[in-house]
Amino acid sequence: MKKSTYLFLCLVFNLFFFVSNAQKLKWTNDNSGYYTVEKGEIIKYKLPDFTRTKIIDASQLTPKQGGKPLEIKDFEFSQNEKLVLIYTNSKKVWRQETRGDYWLYNKETNELHQIGKGKPESSLMFAKLSPDNNSIAYVSKHNLYAEDIKSGKITPLTKDGTDRLINGTFDWAYEEEFNCRDGFRWSPDGKSIAFWQIDATKIKNFLLINNTDSIYSYTIPIEYPKVGEDPSACKVGVVNILTLQTTWMNVPGDTKQHYIPMMQWVPDGSSIILEQLNRKQNEAKLFVCNPTNGETKQIYEEKNNSWVDVLPTEGEGWKWINNGKDFLSLSEKDGWRHLYRIDKSGKETLITPGKYDIISLETIDENSGFAYFLASPENATQQYLYKTALSGKGKLIKVSPSDEIGTHDYSISTDAKYAQHSFSNHKNQQVSEWVSLPEHKTIKEINSNKTPSGNVEMIQITTADNITLDGWMVKPTPFDPTKKYPVLFYVYTEPAGATVKDAAGYASTFLYNGDIAADGYIQISLDGRGTPVPKGAAWRKSIYQNIGILNVRDQAMATKEILKWSFVDADRIAVWGWSGGGSTTLNLLFQYPEIYKTGIAIASVPNQLLYDNIYQERYMGLPQENIEPFKKGSPITYANKLKGNLLLVHGTGDDNVHYQGAEMLVNELIKNGKYFQMMSYPNRTHSINEGEGTSEHLSQLFTQYLKEHCPGGGR
Secondary structure (H helix, E strand, C coil), X not given: CHHHHHHHHHHHHCCCCCCCCCCCXXXXXXXXXXXXXXXXXXXXXXXXXXXXXXXXXXXXXXXXXXXXXXXXXXXXXXXXXXXXXXEEEEEEEXXXXXXXXXXXXXXXXXXXEEECCCCCCCCEEEEEECCCCCEEEXXXXXXXXXXXXXXXXXXXXXXXCCCCEEECCCCHHHXXXXXXXXXXXXXXXXXXXXXXXXXXXXXXXXEEEECCCCCCCEEEEEXXXXXXXXXXXXXXXXXXXXXXXXXXXXXCCCCCCEEEEEEEXXXXXXXXXXXXXXXXXXXXXXXXXXXXXXXXXXXXXXXXXXXXXXXXXXXXXXXXXXXXXXXXXXXXXXXXXXEEEEECCCCEEECCCCCCCEEEEEEEECCCCEEEEEECXXXXXXXXXXXXXXXXXXXXXXXXXXXXXXXXXXXXXXXXXXXXXXXXXXXXXXXXXXXXXXXXXXXXXXXXXXXXXXXXXXXXXXXXXXXXXXXXXXXXXXCCCCCCEEXXXXXXXXXXXXXXXXXXXXXXXXXXXXXXCCCCCEEEEEECCCCCCCCCHHHHHCCCCCCCCHHHHHHHHHHHHHCCCCCEEEEEEEEEEECHHHHHHHHHHHHCCCCCCEEEEECCCCCHHHCXXXXXXXXHCCCCCXXXXXXXXCHHHHHHHCCCEEEEEEECCCCCCCHHHHHHHHHXXXXXXXXXXXXXXXXXXXXXXXXXXXXXXXXXXXXXXXXXXXXXXXX
């Protein structure tokens, strides 16, 4: 079940548009090779011959006090590659393991010592070496510190941090919805640090209740801004590590009605650049800020009738070129996700003209004058590597092999000479290899299987609304076209994720305990309007103020077309989903009871007004201005129309989608005399995988309910 949880996270929460599935390698600073960890040791491979060199062995990572060698969670080399910062003993903060212990290993002296000694165990976050290799900065307990490497002296750079006044990292909402975690940046000269300060002191607590871990129940407070509530105030400061003086950037606008999701230093260190979004997230402004006096100058603005996406082009910020004079930015303002070149005055040049979307920017080869990126102009379920001239005057050049049709992923060296490449498609044809660029020549094959297998089909369904949805389908094995079979639909349908991709492993019902195809089920998943696929901004943003309405209609109308197939049993139509997919499941079951007979909704949002403000207001607007779309899109509004079989599943410790919504829906169903089944998992989070036996139990529950209420097999 660990594999199934991973697949779920990949399919739903790792945004198809923003994330490449290829592992991001740690390239050497000169791009001649890469580092990796093997059996607790740091190894360097030199390309193209893959010469293996042991850089640090396990004995060198054993503390003087004795015991076991450090377990390497992550590591970072200094610019001169003489120092190595080791991250270990990591603990989870909401979604990811972003706090832990750090140790510094000096290759020249063969010395290993702990950073932040005296701080609570596993409390350090985002430790980073300064560019001059003199200091290490980190966050502990919401305060920012600098530690001198030679003397070991620890200097607090902020002292006002509390559980709600957050320096150098972020609150729950910023982390969940902007993917913001690491909240500070070293200046290029290593003398100052720019950092975020989040003031969540006015955010109301949402209380999770733990009834099982002690005789008396207790509450777990979370700063959680619901839809319609003000966000946390946010500001950016620059602290000098010698004078300890902090200068706050004078960014215009109410700090509680704006967000700052991106910030970084300009390469020459003369200023910082940041992006500000208004509360509705339909206006984005870029400011260049003076770190010495806090003065700001707006250089760029973008507006949209729906929302403006936060789209970093490198790491968590912008990719700079032309000796730091220009930066690269992604925008959908012309209807497609394109790459723009912008100078510090705000003058822009379109680099990627054409009717296609960039899926992700992979790297920049400035010496040759090319941008490398993933795109798929002809098929939104696939992705390929392309390049085009940074001048904006070149042609779109396909780099991926034309005979490998499906999904390509890359981890490319910063000089664009080498790449780790993986390819797969729905036929289970797969390749994993190392290539040299730009010719895409194989220098080492890891594995290759070009023989098609499996029974996944890529399909397209055109609805009565003249909307064409991409999808995948898996038929029963064996399949008899003269018989009628049940259909199980897997749905998500919201802007945060897509479920359809021409890649190995995407087409599955991962919660099913057994061979679902052999048990006689047709499995189908479809991506409708509003999903983040490369079909243009109009497709993606048509869902604005339409979540639970337009996306649900697309699924229902497509299902009506599928019901026309001779081998589909209209009396055995089931649907399931998790998170936003759970909400879609409820809406389909409630709004279209004549189509969907059975639904399994896991960790769903029955009432959109209960979710967090950043996500829901981005896609639905402010409820203070127009509450009707929230009501029309919420499953709880239609609970009285339930006719089929419903299994409602939720973890009571879900900090993301609160159990509160499930209980409100239960009350509504009871009030209307609707019978259903429910499974609550005590203290489990949104992933419902904590605790011994949990994943196996959920899988068996899912399987038994489906078999009982929507039995498989041809008739």
